[in-house]
Amino acid sequence: MLTIKNLHASVDGTPILRGINLEVKAGEVHAIMGPNGSGKSTLASVLAGREEYEVTEGEVIFQGKDLLDMAPEDRAREGVFLAFQYPVEIPGVSSTNFLRTALNQVREYRGQEPLDAVKFLSLMKEKMKLVEIDQKLLSRSLNEGFSGGEKKRNEIFQMAMLEPTLSILDETDSGLDIDALRIVSNGVNQLKSDKNATIVVTHYQRLLDYIVPDYVHVLYKGRIVKSGTKELALELEEKGYDWIKEEVDSAAV
Amino acid sequence: MSTLTTQDTFEALLESAPQNFSELRAAGKAIYHSLGLPAAKEEEYKFTAITKKLEKTISDFRAASPFSISENQIKESLFKGFDGHVLVFSNGKFLPELSQSIEGIEISTLDIEVAEVGSIAKAEKDVFAALNQASFAGGISIKVPKKVQVEKPILLLSFNQANEGQVIIPRYWIEVGDFAEVTFMDQSIALGESPYFVNKVVEVKGGINSQINYFRLQDEGNQVLEVSNIETDVQADARFTSVNISVSGDMVRNNLSLNLLGSNCEGNMYGIYLLNGKSHVDNHTNVDHTIPHAESNELYKGIFDGQSRGVFNGKIFVRQDAQKTNAFQQNNNVLLSEDAIVNTKPQLEIWADDVKCSHGCTVGQLDEEALFYLQARGIDKTLAKGLLLYAFVGEVLEKIEDESFKNHVVELIQKRLGSKF
Numbered sequence: 060m061l062t063i064k065n066l067h068a069s070v071d072g073t074p075i076l077r078g079i080n081l082e083v084k085a086g087e088v089h090a091i092m093g094p095n096g097s098g099k100s101t102l103a104s105v106l107a108g109r110e111e112y113e114v115t116e117g118e119v120i121f122q123g124k125d126l127l128d129m130a131p132e133d134r135a136r137e138g139v140f141l142a143f144q145y146p147v148e149i150p151g152v153s154s155t156n157f158l159r160t161a162l163n164q165v166r167e168y169r170g171q172e173p174l175d176a177v178k179f180l181s182l183m184k185e186k187m188k189l190v191e192i193d194q195k196l197l198s199r200s201l202n203e204g205f206s207g208g209e210k211k212r213n214e215i216f217q218m219a220m221l222e223p224t225l226s227i228l229d230e231t232d233s234g235l236d237i238d239a240l241r242i243v244s245n246g247v248n249q250l251k252s253d254k255n256a257t258i259v260v261t262h263y264q265r266l267l268d269y270i271v272p273d274y275v276h277v278l279y280k281g282r283i284v285k286s287g288t289k290e291l292a293l294e295l296e297e298k299g300y301d302w303i304k305e306e307v308d309s310a311a312v
Numbered sequence: 313m314s315t316l317t318t319q320d321t322f323e324a325l326l327e328s329a330p331q332n333f334s335e336l337r338a339a340g341k342a343i344y345h346s347l348g349l350p351a352a353k354e355e356e357y358k359f360t361a362i363t364k365k366l367e368k369t370i371s372d373f374r375a376a377s378p379f380s381i382s383e384n385q386i387k388e389s390l391f392k393g394f395d396g397h398v399l400v401f402s403n404g405k406f407l408p409e410l411s412q413s414i415e416g417i418e419i420s421t422l423d424i425e426v427a428e429v430g431s432i433a434k435a436e437k438d439v440f441a442a443l444n445q446a447s448f449a450g451g452i453s454i455k456v457p458k459k460v461q462v463e464k465p466i467l468l469l470s471f472n473q474a475n476e477g478q479v480i481i482p483r484y485w486i487e488v489g490d491f492a493e494v495t496f497m498d499q500s501i502a503l504g505e506s507p508y509f510v511n512k513v514v515e516v517k518g519g520i521n522s523q524i525n526y527f528r529l530q531d532e533g534n535q536v537l538e539v540s541n542i543e544t545d546v547q548a549d550a551r552f553t554s555v556n557i558s559v560s561g562d563m564v565r566n567n568l569s570l571n572l573l574g575s576n577c578e579g580n581m582y583g584i585y586l587l588n589g590k591s592h593v594d595n596h597t598n599v600d601h602t603i604p605h606a607e608s609n610e611l612y613k614g615i616f617d618g619q620s621r622g623v624f625n626g627k628i629f630v631r632q633d634a635q636k637t638n639a640f641q642q643n644n645n646v647l648l649s650e651d652a653i654v655n656t657k658p659q660l661e662i663w664a665d666d667v668k669c670s671h672g673c674t675v676g677q678l679d680e681e682a683l684f685y686l687q688a689r690g691i692d693k694t695l696a697k698g699l700l701l702y703a704f705v706g707e708v709l710e711k712i713e714d715e716s717f718k719n720h721v722v723e724l725i726q727k728r729l730g731s732k733f
Contacts (some may be wrong), residue, residue, distance in 0.1 A: 160699065
């Protein structure tokens, strides 16, 4: 589904990603872990098409198409979804209006009829249950005044509405209490199928107790330096990242 | 080229002024001569070089004659869903024969002398008010009696066209009795492409506990030069709300002044600038808190594209006696291009010590992070921009209490922003 080859990206001339290779197949969950500043969020942002990152080398093929060649909105319409680390508050734009606009733009791209108000609302009600989100929240401006947990829940709710093929969760667990984490993870798990895939970007292993990955990759200094299964995450939890840093840094010398 | 600083420019206009209101006109003329047109660096017109602009654009400084307007033209000008009374003006002259009479309301041309004309928008405050006072022709007087609730809005619909003369001098005298309620809409339609100069004065004398809305749409076109002075006296327990929407104009200066004269009254000033090209709009507002326990709210939002320029100057004056005043002011601007300019200046003078006053001015760009967020959900970039900008001005649109006017403005704005939602 997704093939990343030798991906290099920089910000304001500073290289952040220095040759990422990754293959994600339908039905899989990949966890990207790594110490702060290793490039995890950059990878998520580059995949979603954030403009301030400049791809200097490499390619990303998503379902046979060159992902890097597409505008952010087209990536979303093709089925890439980024759950933001810091969801943006947008005063004056109601969550419902926003979501209906987004959904209908995606549907139009896919050659589907737009949803009328009634169908949209009933779909919304159904998906709201997934992340136990309150309708009152959705009648307010997008993310405005939402708590951290509400924002993250809203991200997963949007994901449920847009039904992406590839979901990238950028630090979705950070700052969540256990209840919220359980709700969010539960939502993600219910959306999983053998047709879609998930990339979970996280600093902590904790999330992986709830969303069980098939593969775990460790990112350090802009490269994937180690890959394994969920056991690798447990090892990292226990021993921290220092041993990997040492391994890599000494090999480089 | 004429030189305006010598004051000769408008002499022909002053010479040919009507004979009525002779004392008032003489006083206006004297003040006009003593003040003179704003010089290049004059503080009040610092960012709006109207004198230079007039010099460059207008070649004939006589009054534009009224022209005939057909019923059809009026009908076609009304915005969708409009349900109200229409008062028609041609180059500033009120045309009773094309206007509807409104039951219980006294409407006449300003041929008959209304003694209080000039008592609210005082000539000495602004040279253009003085010029108007000396030279206006065929304005209107509207009197809403005590306790009358005018259920439908009154549209002041002006048709402007300058082929021979180029100065249009509207003058409205509006009196709203105690406990009366009325909504005005003020809109001008330009016929033809020739530039002209509108020098307008609107005086509103509100009674105690009256409720007055003045909604104004400035979308005449980019050939228009205009200076307007709108001033109102707000008495005890009364409320006056102005909403001013500017979407075009070569150079437009709006002076809006609210005199809060009775306790527990409320004065609201809201506005939107949505400009592109080389449009220049300057909103100078002034609220004068003279008594305790009054409230003023002000919110102007601007979106500037191309080489457009916006000026905001918000004066709040709280006199020593005006304790327990609540005065809020905000002006937020978004610049969409490198060449757009905003000059914004809050100006607070507070002499009372027990008041709540706040002000804030911001100038920024479109929030790139918010834009990316919307795009990342599949929303087209142009539509996403439109959505964000529309949300930005939404707070002001909410203040428009008339649905048809609001819908019309919303449609205009959405069209301008290149998207519908």
